[in-house]
Amino acid sequence: MLLWSSPQQIIIAVFFLYRELGAAVFAGLAVLVIMLIVNYFISTFVKNIQDEQMKLKDQRIKIMQEILNGIKVVKLYAWEKKMMNMVDDIRKKELITLRKLAYLNAATTLSWAIAPFLVAVLTFGIYVLIDPENNVLTPQVTFVSLALFNILRFPLAALGIVIPQVVNTKVSVNRLNEFFAEEEIKPEELGRLESSKADAVRLKEATFAWGAKELNPTLNDVDFTAKRGQLVAIVGRVGSGKSSLLQAILGEMNRISGERLVSGSAAYVPQQAWIRNQTLRQNILFNKPMERDFYELVIDACALPPDIAHLPGGDQTEIGEKGINLSGGQKQRISLARAVYANTDIILLDDPLSAVDAHVGKHIFENVISSKTGMLKDKTRIFVTHGLAFLKHCDQIIVMKDGKICESGGYNELLSQQGAFSDLIEEFLIEEAKGRGRSVSFGEDAKDVTEILDHIDKVNPNKRKALESQISQEITNQRRSSNVSPTPASPKGESIPMTDVKKAATAAVAINGAVAEGNSEPQNAVPLKNEEKQALLESGPAKPAPNKSKIIEKEAVQTGKVDWAVYLAYFKAIGMPITLAFVLIYIASSIAGVFGNLYLAWWSDDAKRIVDEDPSGHETYVKLGTYSALGMAQATTICLASIVMTLGMVRASKYLHTGILKNVLHSPMQFFDVTPLGRIINRFSKDVSDIDSRLPSFIINFFGSFLQSLMIMFIPIYVTPPILFFIVPTLVLYYYLCVWIFGHFLRTW
Numbered sequence: 001m002l003l004w005s006s007p008q009q010i011i012i013a014v015f016f017l018y019r020e021l022g023a024a025v026f027a028g029l030a031v032l033v034i035m036l037i038v039n040y041f042i043s044t045f046v047k048n049i050q051d052e053q054m055k056l057k058d059q060r061i062k063i064m065q066e067i068l069n070g071i072k073v074v075k076l077y078a079w080e081k082k083m084m085n086m087v088d089d090i091r092k093k094e095l096i097t098l099r100k101l102a103y104l105n106a107a108t109t110l111s112w113a114i115a116p117f118l119v120a121v122l123t124f125g126i127y128v129l130i131d132p133e134n135n136v137l138t139p140q141v142t143f144v145s146l147a148l149f150n151i152l153r154f155p156l157a158a159l160g161i162v163i164p165q166v167v168n169t170k171v172s173v174n175r176l177n178e179f180f181a182e183e184e185i186k187p188e189e190l191g192r193l194e195s196s197k198a199d200a201v202r203l204k205e206a207t208f209a210w211g212a213k214e215l216n217p218t219l220n221d222v223d224f225t226a227k228r229g230q231l232v233a234i235v236g237r238v239g240s241g242k243s244s245l246l247q248a249i250l251g252e253m254n255r256i257s258g259e260r261l262v263s264g265s266a267a268y269v270p271q272q273a274w275i276r277n278q279t280l281r282q283n284i285l286f287n288k289p290m291e292r293d294f295y296e297l298v299i300d301a302c303a304l305p306p307d308i309a310h311l312p313g314g315d316q317t318e319i320g321e322k323g324i325n326l327s328g329g330q331k332q333r334i335s336l337a338r339a340v341y342a343n344t345d346i347i348l349l350d351d352p353l354s355a356v357d358a359h360v361g362k363h364i365f366e367n368v369i370s371s372k373t374g375m376l377k378d379k380t381r382i383f384v385t386h387g388l389a390f391l392k393h394c395d396q397i398i399v400m401k402d403g404k405i406c407e408s409g410g411y412n413e414l415l416s417q418q419g420a421f422s423d424l425i426e427e428f429l430i431e432e433a434k435g436r437g438r439s440v441s442f443g444e445d446a447k448d449v450t451e452i453l454d455h456i457d458k459v460n461p462n463k464r465k466a467l468e469s470q471i472s473q474e475i476t477n478q479r480r481s482s483n484v485s486p487t488p489a490s491p492k493g494e495s496i497p498m499t500d501v502k503k504a505a506t507a508a509v510a511i512n513g514a515v516a517e518g519n520s521e522p523q524n525a526v527p528l529k530n531e532e533k534q535a536l537l538e539s540g541p542a543k544p545a546p547n548k549s550k551i552i553e554k555e556a557v558q559t560g561k562v563d564w565a566v567y568l569a570y571f572k573a574i575g576m577p578i579t580l581a582f583v584l585i586y587i588a589s590s591i592a593g594v595f596g597n598l599y600l601a602w603w604s605d606d607a608k609r610i611v612d613e614d615p616s617g618h619e620t621y622v623k624l625g626t627y628s629a630l631g632m633a634q635a636t637t638i639c640l641a642s643i644v645m646t647l648g649m650v651r652a653s654k655y656l657h658t659g660i661l662k663n664v665l666h667s668p669m670q671f672f673d674v675t676p677l678g679r680i681i682n683r684f685s686k687d688v689s690d691i692d693s694r695l696p697s698f699i700i701n702f703f704g705s706f707l708q709s710l711m712i713m714f715i716p717i718y719v720t721p722p723i724l725f726f727i728v729p730t731l732v733l734y735y736y737l738c739v740w741i742f743g744h745f746l747r748t749w
């Protein structure tokens with residue numbers, strides 16, 4: 001509103017001034033125009049610096065997010081100091097921009113504060129110079145003009161505040177525009193297949209890239225079809241493009257050429273499970289209505305009952321922002337359960353069994369994924385996996401290599417081809433024998449390995465022998481390095497004669513920790529991984545303890561009024577000498593203001609005498625000069641106070657940010673387990689930003705208004721003391737009203 005009302009007020013005041021002072025008023029107007037131009041340039045500087053500050057702030061928040069995401073590693077390596085220095089380096093640059101902004105804002109304040117006086121002095125001066133004979137500054141002319149110049153003060157000062165705000169808005173709008181202008185997935189890109197067609201997913205000669213104008217597409221010339229109800233496995237080496245293929249089907253990648261058609265709804269189980277800060281049940285239902293029987297079926301199929309039984313609040317246990325009280329395997333099973341519960345036509349599974357134990361993996365495969373016994377047997381399942389045991393149960397296997405499909409077909413067919421698939425299988429077997437690498441599951445025992453080797457034997461007996469000897473060599477190496485007591489199969493550590501592959505393979509799996517010895521779990525229960533057991537043990541007793549089901553405390557906001565200790569801490573951060581200097585300068589400025597007003601009052605009392613005794617107007621010029629000097633003194637001291645305070649506040653910003661950063665980074669892991677990341681990031685973004693930008697202007701305005709109100713009250717109290725009886729109750733009422741509004745305002749913030 002000020003943006004349009006201020007110019008209006010200026011125009012009206014200038015019009016009346018013109019009637020009073022004639023053409024001389026244009027000299028004053030010229031000053032205003034110059035001020036506007038100067039301020040325009042200042043605003044441009046401000047905008048550029050604010051842009052820079054926003055970029056630095058984004059950088060700082062990005063680093064903070066990365067640090068907090070990997071806080072466990074930071075703490076394990078004692079990297080707190082290094083991380084602090086990284087953030088501090090950016091913060092230092094940010095503080096330099098804040099300082100520059102403080103100077104520029106002070107220049108704006110000063111220019112608009114002295115503008116009315118400059119305009120007055122110049123206009124009166126020109127007025128007298130134009131016609132010294134007739135244009136005499138009589139009190140009548142001077143007072144009317146001064147009153148009009150006084151009217152000019154508010155809109156001019158308001159423009160000084162509004163113009164930077166308009167600039168801020170423009171900076172923010174530009175930043176938002178950048179987001180709005182980001183490339184989006186076009187709905188027409190996602191071609192739909194008719195539901196009557198036998199195919200559920202079809203990619204034809206399709207090339208996909210991650211970026212919009214990617215020169216090197218990630219997926220090239222992909223021909224892929226998944227029939228309705230089929231279980232399609234996608235295998236390949238790390239980085240071969242398996243996950244990208246799923247993302248391409250989901251429509252998350254840019255199609256450069258070819259065709260992408262999908263039929264019906266789809267659910268997606270990502271490689272890294274995504275867990276919301278809600279109860280376990282809410283994480284599975286995901287806003288879908290509760291269907292008790294189906295829900296229980298899903299829970300059972302995903303092997304979740306033992307976990308739920310061990311959680312303090314059962315499936316009503318709140319699981320943290322990042323699933324902090326859960327093991328990787330538990331998180332993955334919840335993520336899978338969510339997708340199964342979604343009951344969609346297509347389900348895309350990105351290595352969903354990688355973090356679960358071989359036993360649990362087998363249970364889930366049989367009860368969820370399998371085409372014979374799984375809950376999803378009628379759905380189209382596209383299943384990225386490294387689990388050899390599952391491949392023979394798939395209807396189709398797709399082998400990815402360097403972003404291309406290099407082989408596809410049935411299990412036996414691909415093994416017989418002795419191509420990329422059989423190479424991959426060999427690699428998996430050897431890797432598993434090494435007892436490292438990804439979670440390659442042989443199943444509950446080595447039956448699957450034997451089967452695979454038998455298969456290879458049929459195709460190429462020599463290859464089997466070579467592979468067996470390689471596996472046995474790896475197992476021997478592994479035993480040597482891990483000090484596992486030798487099994488009868490290798491009494492002296494030499495190569496195991498592969499007469500019984502089953503034994504050797506079981507040993508390999510045992511080294512990998514996949515076979516649980518002395519399993520005390522009931523036969524029918526799904527055994528849990530060690531880390532899962534540990535997580536359950538740590539999460540409390542088996543008995544339901546509802547009070548323990550909540551991990552994350554609600555964030556408390558102080559309402560009503562802020563403690564004095566908080567103000568004191570803030571002023572301490574600014575530095576007491578700076579605070580004192582600010583208060584003194586501001587008092588001096590207010591005294592100059594009061595004197596200006598009193599001087600005007602004395603002058604008007606004296607006006608009649610001046611007209612009678614000094615027709616030349618000499619005394620009027622002196623009085624005008626004194627009045628203007630007082631005004632200038634007030635404007636300059638306000639500006640000085642604002643510079644002092646803003647610089648003090650930049651100091652406080654530095655001090656407070658370093659303090660909070662140090663405290664957060666040195667907090668125990670427990671703190672990160674119960675505090676959502678978003679809450680910590682909020683402190684570093686919104687709260688620090690408030691301290692940097694909003695608080696300084698609030699405090700300066702508060703002091704300004706407070707002292708001005710005191711001075712305004714001082715004059716009537718000085719002239720008519722009984723007015724105190726009205727002023728004091730009004731102040732008390734005003735105080736309580738403020739406290740109430742402030743409390744309400746904070747609660748609804």
Ligand SMILES: Nc1ncnc2c1ncn2[C@@H]1O[C@H](COP(=O)(O)OP(=O)(O)OP(=O)(O)O)[C@@H](O)[C@H]1O
Pocket residue numbers: 210218236237238239240241242243244245271
């Ligand atoms: N979200 C993404 N944005 C940009 N590039 C990506 C993204 N995801 C994957 N890529 C790139 O695509 C290529 C293929 O990666 P992808 O994750 O599809 O391989 P993968 O076969 O699934 O590997 P893994 O077995 O490790 O999951 C890699 O070069 C990777 O850097």
